[in-house]
Amino acid sequence: MLDFSREFAVIREEVMAAITEVCESQRFILGPEVARFEQAAAAACEVEFAAGCASGTDALWLAMAALEIGPGDTVITSPFSFFATVSSILRAGATPLLADIDERTFNLSPQAVAELLGKVSGKVAAVMPVHLYGQCADMGEFTTLATKHGFRLIEDAAQAFGARWNGVAAGGLGDAAAFSFYPTKNLSAFGDAGMMTTRDAHTDERARMLRAHGMRQRYFHDEVGWNSRLDTLQAAILKVKLQRVAAGNQRRRELATLYDQRLHSAGLIGSSTAEGVVLPFIDPRAEHVFHQYVIRAPRRDELRAFLTENKIGTEVYYPLPLHLQESLKSLGYKRGDFPISERAADEVLALPIYPELREDEVETVVEAIRRFY
Secondary structure (H helix, E strand, C coil): CCCHHHHHHHHHHHHHHHHHHHHHHCCCECCHHHHHHHHHHHHHHCCCEEEEECCHHHHHHHHHHHCCCCCCCEEEECCCCCCHHHHHHHHCCCEEEECCECCCCCCECHHHHHHHHHHCCCCCCEEECECHHHCCCCHHHHHHHHHHHCCEEEEECCCCCCCEECCEECCCCCCEEEEECCCCCCCCCCCCCEEEEECCHHHHHHHHHHCECCEEECCEECCCCCECCCEHHHHHHHHHHHCCHHHHHHHHHHHHHHHHHHHHHCCCECCCCCCCEECCCCCCCEECCCCCEEEECCCHHHHHHHHHHCCCCCECCCCCCHHHCHHHHHHCCCCCCCHHHHHHHHHEEEECCCCCCCHHHHHHHHHHHHHHC
16 A cells, blocks of 8 residues: 655665754754754745644644634534544534535535535634545635635645645645644655644744643743644654655656556446446646545445455545544434435545556556456
8 A cells, every 4th residue: 555665765865864963963852953844844835834743633733722713612624534633623622513525526515514604503713624635625615605704714734735726735725724744644754743834923823832832931831732842853854755745746646647547448437336436536726646546436345355355455534434433422413414425435445656656556456456346
């Protein structure tokens, strides 16, 4: 599914030099190396401010806390995402409300959110669209809704570093955005790391205060924050990798096109799973970075077992929507509440995709899928 060693073979010398420099500096928490990475990452996202933190999950919490969203507030988001999307809202003390996804992109549906806004009593503090699999949600429609209803817009951009919507980079499409640098991401650390971006100086200043136990001055705590500082070693590694992420994203797009072509040539494609494999949909307004290449597959679980037998890695993102998770039963949702998300959970299958994947390996994957069907 993913071979870290191929990338490391190419960048080994640069990474080891960066690590050595940090070790020799004896600065292991924040410091100049973190600041340099933050500046470079902000420039890559075309925003004024970027604050590194300990994980993508923390970045989501940090975005809400910096925007002063907390107890008594309501945040609308998607049921078809990684658990942190909703758990971070709960950790901020706010109440999550869910709306269903768009059937083609798997992203939070603006129409479903608009319908929900018409039913909710009281003000919604924020909407958190998820840029799932590396394709931005419909941020034009969400911006229109935000202007009309007066809520803040927070991007869960954990999977979307380098993605764009109508030419604007992810990270600068809302009031704040959260990125993950988990090792599987397009821009990845050698452990956990994350980042919050914003165009607003006040939001950035609050995030920096909150990530360090609420301190603006050492040992004077203005608020109850958290310990969520970006590790200096990770920042040094990320700065090396940042130089390669645009080329890596372009290679991912090329591999996605190759998958499309080979699956078409194999006669496997249908407009629905009743007819065959459904290819990923790319919105013409989006610049997809293909963090994952996700098909809809008939008899998905049987296909996955067959591919596993043939030593081909796959993954299901995600097998159980958030509204059906045992730990979130208190939200009060039940099966059938979000049918598009539930159907997606039964059909989606992520195939191997990363910049170092070879074309013959793509052909091997497609040939195995053809043999199964």
